[in-house]
Amino acid sequence: MIVGLTGGIASGKSTVSNFFKELGLEVLDADEIVKEVSQKKDTINKIVRVFGKDILDNKGKIIREKLRVKAFENKELLNKLNGIIHPQVIEIFVKKKKEISESSIVIFDIPLLYEAEMENLCDKIVVVYIKKELQIERVIERDKNIRELAEKIINAQMSLEEKAKRADIVINNNGTLEDLKNQVDVVYCNLQK
Numbered sequence: 256m257i258v259g260l261t262g263g264i265a266s267g268k269s270t271v272s273n274f275f276k277e278l279g280l281e282v283l284d285a286d287e288i289v290k291e292v293s294q295k296k297d298t299i300n301k302i303v304r305v306f307g308k309d310i311l312d313n314k315g316k317i318i319r320e321k322l323r324v325k326a327f328e329n330k331e332l333l334n335k336l337n338g339i340i341h342p343q344v345i346e347i348f349v350k351k352k353k354e355i356s357e358s359s360i361v362i363f364d365i366p367l368l369y370e371a372e373m374e375n376l377c378d379k380i381v382v383v384y385i386k387k388e389l390q391i392e393r394v395i396e397r398d399k400n401i402r403e404l405a406e407k408i409i410n411a412q413m414s415l416e417e418k419a420k421r422a423d424i425v426i427n428n429n430g431t432l433e434d435l436k437n438q439v440d441v442v443y444c445n446l447q448k
């Protein structure tokens with residue numbers, strides 16, 4: 256069974272993902288796959304064609320922070336970047352889905368699962384939900400972002416309310432880390448049934 260795990264930026268998805276790992280589940284992390292895909296020569300060339308050479312450092316590597324800021328300033332550029340990266344990432348997930356047996360549970364940890372329309376890859380979808388104000392605070396604290404950028408990133412994503420509506424299972428992360436862990440344990444038990 257493939258369980259999609261998603262949320263919004265700083266909603267607590269990675270924390271939940273780590274709890275699942277501690278419980279022994281295999282987790283395939285879309286962010287890591289994006290990083291691998293982004294380092295391929297062919298991908299870098301495509302990105303430079305859209306964003307220009309100044310997003311490269313002197314070793315020809317992409318300066319991720321610069322790319323991120325540019326992409327979030329311009330919706331069209333963000334769409335183009337997604338158009339380069341997403342199909343390659345989806346291909347890797349599809350391959351994994353074909354490989355795993357039906358009796359095993361694998362978590363597909365995908366921040367933009369709904370935005371990238373990857374629902375069909377998953378048998379069940381878990382959304383980590385958090386109130387917007389708390390989300391803004393956690394982005395500012397974790398990423399040392401100014402409030403304006405934090406809000407911009409959050410507003411570029413589908414709202415967590417909408418994601419929670421579409422989910423099979425909602426994990427509420429407005430409480431403590433202990434509350435969060437307890438909910439993950441319950442979800443884990445239910446997934447085994």
Ligand code: ADP
Pocket residue numbers: 262263264265266267268269270271393397428429430431432433435
């Ligand atoms: P995501 O992967 O969704 O971006 P993270 O799991 O990295 O989010 O969580 C965002 C930040 O908030 C991290 O610094 C994390 O340690 C912290 N955090 C997550 N859940 C809680 C919680 N319930 N209470 C306090 N801090 C939390």
